[in-house]
Amino acid sequence: MEPDLFSAAAEERREREPGSSPLAVRMRPRTLEEVVGQQHLLRTGSPLRRLVSEGGAGPAGASSVILWGPPGTGKTTLAYVVSKATNKRFVELSAITAGVKEVRAVIESAKRQAGGYDRETVLFLDEIHRFSKAQQDSLLPAVENRWVTLIAATTENPYFSVISPLLSRSLLLTLEPLTDDDIRGVLRRALTDERGLDGAVTLPQDAEEHLLRIAGGDARRALTALEAGAGSALAKGEEAITLATVEEAVDRAAVAYDRDGDQHYDVASALIKSIRGSDVDAALHYLARMIVAGEDPRFIARRLMISASEDIGLADPTALPTAVAAAQAVAMIGFPEASLILSHATIALALAPKSNAATTAIGAALADVRAGRAGPVPAHLRDGHYKGAAKLGHAQGYVYPHDVPGAIAAQQYLPDEIADRRYYEPTRYGAEARFADVLDRVRSRLAGGG
Numbered sequence: 345m346e347p348d349l350f351s352a353a354a355e356e357r358r359e360r361e362p363g364s365s366p367l368a369v370r371m372r373p374r375t376l377e378e379v380v381g382q383q384h385l386l387r388t389g390s391p392l393r394r395l396v397s398e399g400g401a402g403p404a405g406a407s408s409v410i411l412w413g414p415p416g417t418g419k420t421t422l423a424y425v426v427s428k429a430t431n432k433r434f435v436e437l438s439a440i441t442a443g444v445k446e447v448r449a450v451i452e453s454a455k456r457q458a459g460g461y462d463r464e465t466v467l468f469l470d471e472i473h474r475f476s477k478a479q480q481d482s483l484l485p486a487v488e489n490r491w492v493t494l495i496a497a498t499t500e501n502p503y504f505s506v507i508s509p510l511l512s513r514s515l516l517l518t519l520e521p522l523t524d525d526d527i528r529g530v531l532r533r534a535l536t537d538e539r540g541l542d543g544a545v546t547l548p549q550d551a552e553e554h555l556l557r558i559a560g561g562d563a564r565r566a567l568t569a570l571e572a573g574a575g576s577a578l579a580k581g582e583e584a585i586t587l588a589t590v591e592e593a594v595d596r597a598a599v600a601y602d603r604d605g606d607q608h609y610d611v612a613s614a615l616i617k618s619i620r621g622s623d624v625d626a627a628l629h630y631l632a633r634m635i636v637a638g639e640d641p642r643f644i645a646r647r648l649m650i651s652a653s654e655d656i657g658l659a660d661p662t663a664l665p666t667a668v669a670a671a672q673a674v675a676m677i678g679f680p681e682a683s684l685i686l687s688h689a690t691i692a693l694a695l696a697p698k699s700n701a702a703t704t705a706i707g708a709a710l711a712d713v714r715a716g717r718a719g720p721v722p723a724h725l726r727d728g729h730y731k732g733a734a735k736l737g738h739a740q741g742y743v744y745p746h747d748v749p750g751a752i753a754a755q756q757y758l759p760d761e762i763a764d765r766r767y768y769e770p771t772r773y774g775a776e777a778r779f780a781d782v783l784d785r786v787r788s789r790l791a792g793g794g
Contacts, residue, residue, distance in 0.1 A: 367571035368564045370539045371530070372421050374428060379418060380563065381526040382519055391515055392422070408487045408494035410472070410502050410511065413519025415678055416562025419497035420470065422517075426495065427466035433457055434466050439474040444482045451486045465492045472496040473505035480507045487513050500676050521561040521640070530563045531555060531570055545574050551587045557638035558594060560679060569594045611637075612647055615690075619648075620655040624694035631690050641682040645671035648689050659699035659774035666692050697774025705768040712762060719759030754792040 373379045376386055376393070385392045409426075411419040420436070427434035435450050447469075454465035472480065486492045487510065494514075498505055502516060522530075534540035535547055547555075551573070559566035572593040573585040582589065611633050618626035634644055645667070652667040670689035674682040712718070726738040743753035756763055766787075770780040 366568065367534060367540060367574075368567040371534045371537065371567055373418075373425060376425055376429070379421060379425065380529050381522045382418060382422075384520065385422075385517055392426075392517060408483075408496065408510070408514040410506060410514045410516045411495065411497045411519060412502050412516065413499070414521050414561065415499060416559075416564040416566075417519040417522055418563065419519060420468065422519075423466065423468040423495040423497070426493075427468075430464075430466075430493075432464045432466045432493065434468065436468045436470065439469060439471045439479075442469075444479055447479070447482055447486075451491055454486070454492045467492040467494050469494065469496045471498065473498045473500040473502075477507055480510055484509055484513075499678065522563055523561070524556045527556055527559050527561065527563060527566050528552065531566055534567055534570060541570075541574055545577050545582075546584045547573075548584055548586060551585050551590045554587055554590050557636075560638040560640070612643075615644075616647055616651050616655075619651050619690065619694045620698065622694055622698065624691055627690050627694045628687065631686060635679070635683050635686070641674040641679060641686060642671070644686055645674050645689075648686070648693060651693055654703050655698055655700060656693060656696045657699045657702035657776065658779050659771065659776040660696040661775055663693055663696050697776070699771045699773050699776050701768060701770050701776065708765075708767045712765065717762050719761035721759065722756055724755065725757065750789065752786060752789040754790060757790070 379386060384390070387393070409423075411422060413419060423436075424434060426432075433454075435453075437446055437450065447467075450465070450467055454467070457465055467486075469475075469483075483494060487494050496506070496510075496514070502511055506514075531547065531552060535545070536543055547570070555566055555569050555573070558569050569590065570585070573590040576593040577583070577585045577589050580589070611630050615627055615630035615634065618624075618630060631644065635641075649664065649667040649671055652663040656663040667689050670685050673685045677685065723738060724740060724742040741755075743755050745751045745753045747753075758765060768783070770776045770783060772780055
């Protein structure tokens with residue numbers, strides 16, 4: 345039997361019996377005008393608008409759509425709105441639980457619908473990145489022959505997670521994270537809308553702010569938490585969803601933290617300074633405060649990457665790759681699992697040997713350049729490949745390092761005005777001690793020593 349999670353019939357049942365569905369489902373927008381956020385996709389003349397107005401055929405004849413964005417930004421919603429606006433049958437599959445067999449069943453059913461009932465089918469495939477190459481290949485005939493309009497959703501970069509033949513036949517739409525104002529609008533609509541809570545409870549500002557922190561840009565998470573808070577308040581006979589009620593309902597303490605104010609920068613600063621000071625416990629404390637407050641994990645990961653170069657550098661050459669790997673991982677995974685990855689990176693950086701030599705080196709070099717201490721590039725280092733370069737003396741006298749023993753040629757690289765400047769002064773901490781020994785020998789060879 346084919347999946348029916350969000351078919352037209354299933355959706356009609358939900359609309360007739362709204363109380364039986366989760367709040368996040370009941371409040372799902374029915375038209376593009378009700379969609380919150382994603383204004384870059386909704387403006388007049390946008391590909392999404394044309395997709396709806398042209399009955400499901402995308403620009404340049406694309407018959408499938410790939411929606412790429414973080415969780416809770418409206419990928420399923422947009423797929424449903426497109427199907428409803430174009431009066432197409434809507435079938436949803438998840439790549440987590442479905443396989444080729446289920447896909448083929450939907451495609452065969454779509455053929456029958458198109459032939460017998462003259463109604464086209466929208467197949468929404470959630471988390472397409474979880475499909476193997478062979479499983480994604482099974483979608484190609486249906487896309488090429490337009491047996492279905494495929495709308496696939498992914499939280500991972502489709503250029504890496506979706507096969508090229510499918511990507512080339514698709515209209516790629518990138519969804520942006522929802523802002524706090526977007527989420528606030530979703531919450532307030534749910535409080536008053538007859539499909540939602542219909543004015544049964546109110547939401548004070550402090551409780552609303554806590555829900556925004558919990559949501560972290562995820563509308564579905566925000567509505568789920570709101571529903572839990574409302575249920576708890578109504579059970580106690582209260583007309584307002586207080587902060588205490590929200591905390592109790594979602595089992596998460598409120599943290600004094602304003603992502604747009606001083607606390608945002610103070611806690612982020614404390615995290616980095618704790619890492620710099622090698623206090624791993626303090627670093628984990630501030631990391632936890634940022635996570636619980638709903639901080640964007642990508643912001644935290646960016647700060648860790650900066651710390652890896654600013655405060656550790658070559659004292660531990662693995663620090664930056666660790667931080668970069670963490671940033672890539674949290675971009676693909678998101679919370680709650682991203683907290684494990686951020687903890688991994690934070691501990692590694694806090695316990696790594698420290699050196700700011702790379703930071704001071706580039707600082708000194710930038711200061712010289714900005715002060716006008718630059719000078720012409722030495723003639724033997726200039727480009728000698730273009731016609732006429734030889735007449736200008738460019739590249740003449742240049743010694744190719746690979747032609748000499750040790751691959752270090754005794755020649756001048758800095759301009760004459762600053763020939764004796766030294767920017768990088770390595771420490772003797774961690775792995776940088778090895779670089780210090782190497783640098784002494786290299787500089788001696790460059791100067792013509794043995």
